[in-house]
Amino acid sequence: MMYEFISYPDREAMMLDLADRIAGELSETLLHEDRATLSVPGGTTPGPVFDVLSELALDWSRISVVLNDERWVAEDSPRxxxxxxxxxxxxxxxxxxxxxxxxxxxxxxxDALDGLAEGLKPHLPISVLLLGMGTDMHTASLFPGADNLAAALDDRAPPLMAMRAEGAGEPRITLTAPVLKGAMRTHILITGPEKREVLENAAHLPVREAPIRAVLGRAVVHWAD
Structure with a gap:
């Protein structure tokens, strides 16, 4: 499975370059589309990318932002x-x-899945997709061994599905594989030697064991130690 791999000298350089790439791709989309959609992961790793992006002079009023996935907790939760x-x-x-x-x-x-999916559909396909990856090879909330993983990986899956997995903590809601694979541009952000090795191993495993494989073949991987 071939994918583009970019290694950076340090994390700061990676975050700056990635933010610049995402901004450029959003701007390019807006040249020929009325709106653009950016999908991003949660967690703290992409925070520096967000910090840079938030200060860039894009036409943000024409950009929609959606998470790759969300824990089923209220917004006042630290999670x-x-x-x-x-x-x-x-x-x-x-x-x-x-x-x-x-x-x-x-x-x-x-209980809320149908309404949230209807709100998402007008903003598809995703223009620019930024994903992370766990050491268990999950991406978004597509966890190995999750209750609805097989259905979420199916090409006929609805855009959103609920997901529960042993390593996930709370129930989750996640974008499904067809939505992720339908993105116009895909970037994967990983750090450290362990995740680099995990990613290399994922390319040779079945997608149910390594859900990141669902998008790997069309992605640009950005890595720094």
Missing amino acids: SNTALLKKRLLTSKASEATLIPLYAPAECPE
Whole structure:
């Protein structure tokens, strides 16, 4: 499985270059489309990319932002990816962007899934997709061994699915493989020697064991130690 791999001298250089690439690709999309959609991961690793992007003079009023996945927790929870996104990306110049929610007040993801999916559909396909990867080879909330993994990897999967997995903590809601594979441009951000080795191993494993494989063949991988 071939993918483009870019190694950087340090993490700061990687974050700056990646933010610049994403901004350029969003601007290029807006040259021939009315709107662009950016999908990003939660967690702290992409935070420096968000910090740079939020200060760039893009036409943010024409850009929609959606998380790759979200934990089923309220926004006031320290585990909320949405809260982190608002703090790190949807601020300064990027405050004009439109956030597409992946959480709604409901007891479980299934109760809100249809409404959230309807809100997402007008913003597909994703123009620029930024993904992370866990050491278990999951991406978004496509975890090995998750309850709905096989259905979420299927080409006929709906755009959003609920997901529960042993390593996931809370129930999750995630973009499914068809949405991720349908992105116009895909970037994967990883750091450290362990994740580089994990990624190299993932290329030779079945997709159910290494869900990152679903998008690897069309991705640019950005790595720094």
